[in-house]
Amino acid sequence: MAMVSEFLGQLTLAYGGCEPKFPTVVAVRDFDPAKDAARIETAVKTKGVDEQTIIDILTRRSYEQRREIAFQYEKLAKKDLISALKAALSGPLEAVMLGLMKSTxxxxxxxxxxxxxxxxxxxxxxxxxxxxxxxxxxxxxxxxxxxxxxxxxxxxxxxxxxxxxxxxxxxxxQTKRDEPSNVVDYEKIDQDARALYEAGVQKRGTDVAVWISIMSQRSVPHLQKVFDRYKSYSPYDMKESIKMEVKGDLEKSFLTLVECFENKQLYFASRLSDAMKSKGAKEKVLTRILVSRCEVDLMKIRTEFKKQNGKSLYQTIAEHTKGDYQKALLSLCGGDD
CATH class of the missing domain: 1.10.220.10 (Annexin)
Incomplete structure (x- = not known):
């Protein structure tokens, strides 16, 4: 519990005009980069490599702290940390550790x-x-x-x-999306909802340009209201309409957008769930989501995962992965729910 409360205590760190953050990996207190660098140097030199020490350090430090460790490591070992990790590790564990040495x-x-x-x-x-x-x-x-x-x-x-x-x-x-506004423009919401309907379900063929323009330029809170309003024009919701009107990669892209506008963390939870549905997890997807979201919103993704699957992300990763790769992912996950 202490670990979870420490995370939760730091969740308010990152409003700064952007989306709030819900990380599972945060800066560790009483940080000593020189000591961490020395421990990693011993771990990579050990016969057979001490993967556990490398995992313990790199998965439980923030990116800024990992950078400081890399700086200290180079001073100590006279070689860069990334080369040392490449030489010492392999397979999916190497992919996780090298991923953590980059900013998000x-x-x-x-x-x-x-x-x-x-x-x-x-x-x-x-x-x-x-x-x-x-x-x-x-x-x-x-x-x-x-x-x-x-x-x-x-x-x-x-x-x-x-x-x-x-x-x-x-x-x-091209990032031309409007900034969210405190003023709700009901007229524009209605216009956009009607435009989406008229460009798709109402006509023969789809005017994809209209869909692209609205979905790439309007703010997320505005679009959430547009999709709600859309139901008063169309007998189908936005996702059903997309499935009827377009196919292939375009369909997947529009569906991903709508899912992320509605609940981004639920989208990632679903991706993780799908990646672990079959026997043997899709390591690429698992690694990418955990590494890229651990300092962004993985705590919230965990919550959505549990709600959606009735089982925690931690338990599911434990069932579908093994060895040092499993240990690294479980550490990034930050605890069981």
Whole structure:
């Protein structure tokens, strides 16, 4: 309980005009980066590698603290920590630890690049990363993407996708979404709801451009009211309408957007649940969500997961993973519910 109350005590850390944060990984008190660096150096030099020590340290420090450890490690060992981790670890555990050495925006940028690299695009990852991130997150990702890869995210997305799917992703990456307002514009809510209906269910064929424009530019609180109002025009709700009107990656993208507008943490909980439905978890999805959300909203995702599945995220991860990878994920999860 002490651990949970310590987390909850720090949840108010990050309003700052952005979305509030509900992390499971927070800065540790009485932090000693030199001591942590020395412990990691001993762990990687141990015959057989002491993975447990590496997990204990890196999964229970904030990103800023991990950076300080890396700085101290380089002073101590005369080599960088990332190279040391690559040499000492392998498989999914290595993916988690290397992911934790990046900031949330760097990690997302890296994942986006990976989803568009080589032959064939990993559309599922691309959709999750672009459609679930807020405008603030996307602005950070774009900046970091340019720094890391010397290319614009927009150009890479345009070069790797096509048709209306490309148009929707590009509209989102351009981050033209309105800021939430304290004033509720009922007339605009009604206009948008009617426009969505008239561009889709009411006509033969779909005017996708109208859907893209409204869903990529309006604020999230406004869209939540639009979807509610939409039901007074259409016999189907917005998600049912999407399934009837469009197919393939475009359908998945619009559905992801609506799910995230309605309840982003429930969306991630569902993704985690699906990733652990089959025998042997989809490690890529599990790793990506836990690493990218542990300092953002994983505490809330945990709550939604328990509500949705009747079983905690912690217990489900324990059942579907094993070894050091399991230990790392359970530590990021931050406790049982």
């Amino acid at each position: 925006a760097q990690y997302d940028a890296f994942q986006l690049k990976a989803s568009m690299k080589g032959l064939g695009t990993d559309e599922e990852s691309l959709i999750e990363l672009v459609c679930s991130r807020s405008s603030e997150e996307l602005l950070d990702i774009k900046k970091v993407y340019k720094e890391m890869f010397k290319k614009d995210l927009e150009k890479d997305v345009a070069g790797d996708t096509s048709g209306n799917f490309a148009k929707l992703l590009l509209a989102l990456v």
